[in-house]
Amino acid sequence: MxxxxxxxxxxxxxxxxxxxxxxxxxxxxxxxxxxxxxxxxxxxxxxxxxxxxxxxxxNMQASVLRRERSKIIGMIVPKYDNRYFGSIVEQFEAMARERGLFPIITCTRRDPALEIEAARAMLSYQVDCLIATGATDPDRIADICSAAGVRAVNLDLPGSRVPSVISDNFAGALELTRRVLANCEREFGEKAPLLFVGGRGTDHNTSERVRGFRAAHAEAGVPVDETLVLTCGYAPEKAENAMKGIAEKLGTLPRGMFVNSTISLEGVMRWIRRSGHYADRMPHLGCFDWDPFVAMLGDHIEMVRQDVPRMLDAVFEIIDSGASELKVIQIPPIVEQTG
Amino acid sequence: MxxxxxxxxxxxxxxxxxxxxxxxxxxxxxxxxxxxxxxxxxxxxxxxxxxxxxxxxxNMQASVLRRERSKIIGMIVPKYDNRYFGSIVEQFEAMARERGLFPIITCTRRDPALEIEAARAMLSYQVDCLIATGATDPDRIADICSAAGVRAVNLDLPGSRVPSVISDNFAGALELTRRVLANCEREFGEKAPLLFVGGRGTDHNTSERVRGFRAAHAEAGVPVDETLVLTCGYAPEKAENAMKGIAEKLGTLPRGMFVNSTISLEGVMRWIRRSGHYADRMPHLGCFDWDPFVAMLGDHIEMVRQDVPRMLDAVFEIIDSGASELKVIQIPPIVEQTG
DNA sequence: CTCGCTTGCTCAATCGATGAAGCAGAATTG
DNA sequence: CAATTCTGCTTCATCGATTGAGCAAGCGAG
Structure with missing residues (x-):
């Protein structure tokens, strides 16, 4: 040997x-x-x-030690299991490299403790800048960064300490809900309140989407059924259980629903296939997120796709310009064509 | 301000x-x-x-500079746009952290030049070990690492210079092809050669899968139609074009096909929906890869799921044990239950 | 009282790269 | 020809953490 x-x-x-x-x-x-x-x-x-x-x-360690700026840029991201975060990470890397920065990324699996630990680890590695994507507590991360004199930007979920770039959740949800309501009316001839599934009631995005959901109902003159707003978390199992629970409770289910992410949709679809509840007819779905295979699942699904390129352009504009005004930039999502 | x-x-x-x-x-x-x-x-x-x-x-830069080992572990990965690589990256990070290592990951978008550049960058950051996932030229990367005295392991695609962990592509493809052939026979009452779409003819995985594909045909007494083996690359557009090309050439298409990844499947499905070629009946598909929404696309799709946890266990066993025998560890993939 | 051992620290070199300051020698200027 | 400028380097301190070597005080044994 x-x-x-x-x-x-x-x-x-x-x-x-x-x-x-x-x-x-x-x-x-x-x-x-x-x-x-x-x-x-x-x-x-x-x-x-x-x-x-x-x-x-x-030897970068020696070089960075000596220099004042490390040219390392960090990102924390909740998961890698969907196209949205996947494309965020992929484009972030490319854009960082274009600028001569070295990207380091950590996935925190929506675990608040891990988020903090990851942020601290990145600071130890002397990142010049940290992007907190979909963080459960962006302000905590911003505080840690500011204590170390490091710039931070929030992506996907807004915070109140540093600039944020997010989707226009209200507008996206409004349009998505409108479409689902219209699809239901077209097929069933009557207007009825939709089911809302997925997301955390406490997070900004979910509450904005619920607001859009309500606004579209109001517009259509349909009262929202409060028992049908299930912000049960993002995980597929949680969405699946929420579906089970509401089906058992009501004995029946609405003909249309708003699903808060592809990840939640995974659970919803699983339940639909297993329960046979919709065996005769697929419900009309609206998904606030995009996935190519979901788009192929049938013509009963409308999708809204978050505009990752524009979101990252905005993030890097903040970074490049050194701006630190406390603002929330909202990027309109893209309503996908059905069929 | x-x-x-x-x-x-x-x-x-x-x-x-x-x-x-x-x-x-x-x-x-x-x-x-x-x-x-x-x-x-x-x-x-x-x-x-x-x-x-x-x-x-x-200050990790100072600490690492002084120490002999950095406790940084690198991984390069082709893409983040599918569940397979997503779960590889997510689990890699978790396992690295468990061991007190700091993971850094770079996505190279299947670009050979970027792979090399990324490997060099990681060496500059003093990684103790580098995992090359799905690299187009793993041996080149291994050489660069060995020149720097850094350990390397190949994942997903094998090399000849350092240990490799890959799926048992032959066995997986054999079983997958068997199932698709059987499904076709059940529905159409006759055995006919399948279409093979996606992957690079030059890569180990694709050639092993083609070998399994052939073996299953031989077993069933069906001659392989060589004009139906289209290793056109992984990208959706390439798969879509390949479908278009073969359909134009033949005027008709086989009732069953083997698709080499979900990414290629994306292109295949797009073509199927647009062309109307299979408007009456969905072809029987086998996909060497897994995605939850593909699984819901219908009962005409069989999937083989690569066993990421076992693959990464094998990778870290090599790393932890310090073994550097030149071996290729093949992990059997999981044949998903249909329906 | 002295020798040796333990305890609890400090000193200084080191990792590799960077850049301000400085220094010879050549070239140019008045 | 002396004074100045320019060219092409070298020297040395520095970044922050780590670690082998060493030192002083305290304590117990003889």
């Missing part, structure tokens, strides 16, 4: 020795500001070549 | 001054080995309290 030689990594000192020069010359050349430091093109080329040959790699 | 004071972060020197002691005592206490360093419980408590009060946070 081959012993893994603890290959001493090449440093600028090794290169300096090989090039017969000083470490600071090497540093100047490799960090690209050799013109400013008045190193000759000849020496610069020699050092560059040697670095290449020796497979030199900068 | 409030000026953001560049809050000088508290260091062990600040705490030492406050406690009337030395930085090395503070370091010993806060790093937990004060018993070994013979610091009195009294002083330890005082320092701990002060650290708390001052909101002290360890």
């Amino acid at each position: 081959k012993r893994s030689i603890p290959t001493k990594r090449t440093t600028i000192y090794d290169l300096a020795e090989l090039a017969g020069t000083s470490a600071s010359a090497v540093s100047a050349v490799l960090s690209g500001n050799w013109k400013k430091r008045r190193i000759s093109a000849q020496l610069a080329e020699k050092i560059t070549r040697l670095a290449e040959e020796q497979g030199y790699a900068l | 409030k000026r953001s004071i560049p809050t000088k972060r508290t260091t062990i020197y600040d705490l030492a001054e406050l406690a009337g002691t030395s930085a090395s005592a503070v370091s010993a206490v806060l790093s937990g080995n004060w018993k070994k360093r013979r610091i009195s419980a009294q002083l330890a408590e005082k320092i701990t309290r002060l650290a708390e009060e001052q909101g002290y946070a360890l």
